[in-house]
Amino acid sequence: ALAPGVDPKSLDISVMEGGLTIKGEKLGLAQVSAEAYHRNERAAGRFVRTVELPLAVDAGKVSADYRNGLLLVTLPKAESARPRQVPITVR
Numbered sequence: 001a002l003a004p005g006v007d008p009k010s011l012d013i014s015v016m017e018g019g020l021t022i023k024g025e026k027l028g029l030a031q032v033s034a035e036a037y038h039r040n041e042r043a044a045g046r047f048v049r050t051v052e053l054p055l056a057v058d059a060g061k062v063s064a065d066y067r068n069g070l071l072l073v074t075l076p077k078a079e080s081a082r083p084r085q086v087p088i089t090v091r
Helices: none
Strands: 012-016 019-026 045-052 063-067 070-074
Touching: 019 070
Parallel strands: none
Antiparallel strands: 012 019, 019 045, 063 070
């Protein structure tokens, strides 16, 4: 997730059955003159994003890293969601 300008300490990540929720707060720009930028499309303030997960995840192994304005959340599949090999009985 892109999270430039977000204080990593303000981020709250939660995993529930079928979804991932990221909450946080982006601080506003310091006083910058209008000549410093043409357009600012990233609003300041609190935000909440929820993403549906297509498979079950192992909530105990979820990890998150924040580096250079990028939040990387790793969601390992739960054992129940992993494919398993089925033996073939020949008769």
